[in-house]
Amino acid sequence: MNLISGVDVTAGALNAQKLRLDIVAQNIANAETTRTAEGGPYQRQVVSFATELVKQQANNGGIPLQTVKVASITSDPTPGQKVYNPQHPDAGADGMVTMPNVNLAFEMVDLITASRAYEANLSVVKNAKQMAEKALEIGH
Amino acid sequence: MGSGLREADGGWHRLCLTRPVMIEPIFQTDTYQLARKLLDVSALRQEAIASNVANAETPGYRRLDVAPAFDQQLKAQMASGTLGTAPTLQPTLAEDSSATSTKPDGNNVEIESELLAMNRNSVDYDYLTQVVSSNLKQLKMAISGNVT
Amino acid sequence: MTPIGSVNPLSTSPLMRLDAASLSPEVAQPAAAGSASAAVPTDAFSAMLDHLVGDVTAKDAAATAATNQVLMGNSGQLHQSVIAMQEAGVAFSLMVQVRNKLVESYQELMRMQV
Numbered sequence: 524m525n526l527i528s529g530v531d532v533t534a535g536a537l538n539a540q541k542l543r544l545d546i547v548a549q550n551i552a553n554a555e556t557t558r559t560a561e562g563g564p565y566q567r568q569v570v571s572f573a574t575e576l577v578k579q580q581a582n583n584g585g586i587p588l589q590t591v592k593v594a595s596i597t598s599d600p601t602p603g604q605k606v607y608n609p610q611h612p613d614a615g616a617d618g619m620v621t622m623p624n625v626n627l628a629f630e631m632v633d634l635i636t637a638s639r640a641y642e643a644n645l646s647v648v649k650n651a652k653q654m655a656e657k658a659l660e661i662g663h
Numbered sequence: 664m665g666s667g668l669r670e671a672d673g674g675w676h677r678l679c680l681t682r683p684v685m686i687e688p689i690f691q692t693d694t695y696q697l698a699r700k701l702l703d704v705s706a707l708r709q710e711a712i713a714s715n716v717a718n719a720e721t722p723g724y725r726r727l728d729v730a731p732a733f734d735q736q737l738k739a740q741m742a743s744g745t746l747g748t749a750p751t752l753q754p755t756l757a758e759d760s761s762a763t764s765t766k767p768d769g770n771n772v773e774i775e776s777e778l779l780a781m782n783r784n785s786v787d788y789d790y791l792t793q794v795v796s797s798n799l800k801q802l803k804m805a806i807s808g809n810v811t
Numbered sequence: 812m813t814p815i816g817s818v819n820p821l822s823t824s825p826l827m828r829l830d831a832a833s834l835s836p837e838v839a840q841p842a843a844a845g846s847a848s849a850a851v852p853t854d855a856f857s858a859m860l861d862h863l864v865g866d867v868t869a870k871d872a873a874a875t876a877a878t879n880q881v882l883m884g885n886s887g888q889l890h891q892s893v894i895a896m897q898e899a900g901v902a903f904s905l906m907v908q909v910r911n912k913l914v915e916s917y918q919e920l921m922r923m924q925v
Contacts, residue, residue: 525887528706529713536717572721585730585755588714591721640719643774647713650785654709657792658702658890662799662897685859686866686902702890710887795894802901806908 527655531577533648535590540641542593543570547633554625557613564613565623566598599624689802693741698794700737704729704754705788711756712781715772722768730757856913863909867902874899 525531546568556565573594576587601624609618690696711727718724733754740752764771804810874895880886 524882525884526881526889528887528889529710532710532713532717539717572718574718574721574724586727586757588710588727588756589718589724590714591717636720640716640774643716643719643778646778647716647781650781651709651713654706654785654788655889657789658893661792661796661890661893662803662900663796685862686870686905689901689905690898699891699894702894703888706888706890792890799894799897799901803904806901806905 527648527651529588529651530648532588532590533644533651535575535577535592536644537641537648539572539591539593540637540644542596543637544634544641546570546596547630547637550625551627551630551634554623554627554630556623557611557620564603564621565625566600566603567623567625568596569599571595571597692798694794695798697737697741698791698798700752702788702791702795704733705784705791707754707756708784709781709788712777712784715777716774716781718770719772719774719777720770722770724770724772726759726762726772727756728759730755732757860909863906867899867906870895870899870902 550567553565559565571594572591574589575592577590603622603624605619605621607618608614608620611620614620708729711729715726733752736752762771765773874892877886877888877892877895881889881892
């Protein structure tokens with residue numbers, strides 16, 4: 524039963540934004556990680572979105588509704604900054620340490636954008652629920 | 664059944680005897696039928712806004728809205744008076760051609776304007792349910808004779 | 812809208828027609844002009860009631876169809892289902908009120924002293 528309109532669409536968006544927030548949190552947490560299982564410093568993860576058709580009822584020939592999903596989580600290949608720190612356990616022969624390519628300013632902006640998108644989607648579904656409740660009161 | 668009827672037959676209204684549909688006409692006022700159709704539009708618009716907000720950052724996504732052709736078709740039906748009896752006219756979703764492209768990746772959704780549109784749509788929906796509701800309540804009052 | 816109000820219970824023509832024979836629910840085709848007027852009001856009554864019941868059934872069927880669409884998940888249009896159910900309710904209560912008035916008029920007529 525699909526009583527709240529567009530709830531599938533919003534559910535997909537909420538999942539996608541939540542995943543994006545998780546990745547941003549992971550980036551921030553690993554902003555100083557110079558040693559990973561692969562050997563090099565931590566590479567920033569980037570999320571990319573794509574539309575996904577919602578399995579829904581016939582739309583009388585119009586454009587079908589689309590929700591969003593995370594298409595891929597890829598590593599940002601740009602090399603991180605090299606910092607001169609001979610005391611660092613991961614310093615190379617020249618005393619330079621390659622830091623992760625995580626820029627905290629970018630990550631914070633991403634965090635805020637993802638949170639705002641999440642809240643916007645929440646208000647959409649809240650509104651849809653209110654509309655459904657109003658419809659139920661017809662005639663009373 | 665139509666034969667043998669005469670005007671002098673106890674005052675029965677001719678239409679009540681020959682007309683095959685009795686109840687349908689009380690629901691045929693323009694206002695009521697228009698409000699019903701516009702409720703469809705409003706519900707569809709809410710879904711379009713949900714899709715737009717969800718895809719506010721998807722590259723290449725174009726904003727969706729109710730197809731503007733529906734408005735003209737509805738007006739034409741109203742003018743010709745076939746609103747209640749015409750074959751059902753349903754609104755459809757289409758890409759909004761009046762939106763301007765704002766981002767370099769081709770996405771033309773602005774979350775603020777979507778939320779504003781959603782608020783407006785919500786009030787429209789409330790108003791339309793009020794119109795339909797008060798029509799139905801009036802009918803009920805007329806039938807039962809009770810005022811409450 | 813209700814045709815009941817247009818019946819004058821004191822006029823002689825309906826009184827003459829309301830005898831047991833013409834109260835049969837079968838719609839009798841008038842064989843001659845003389846018996847035509849005797850069969851017509853029963854005709855009218857039952858035909859009218861048939862129409863009424865038919866309309867109510869149609870409204871109810873529309874409401875059931877709309878509600879099934881929503882229940883099966885084929886349509887998200889909750890408001891159409893609610894409106895259709897309300898319309899069916901209104902149609903039904905109209906029919907019930909018509910029936911009540913008919914029964915009332917019949918009882919009042921039967922109470923009359925001839």
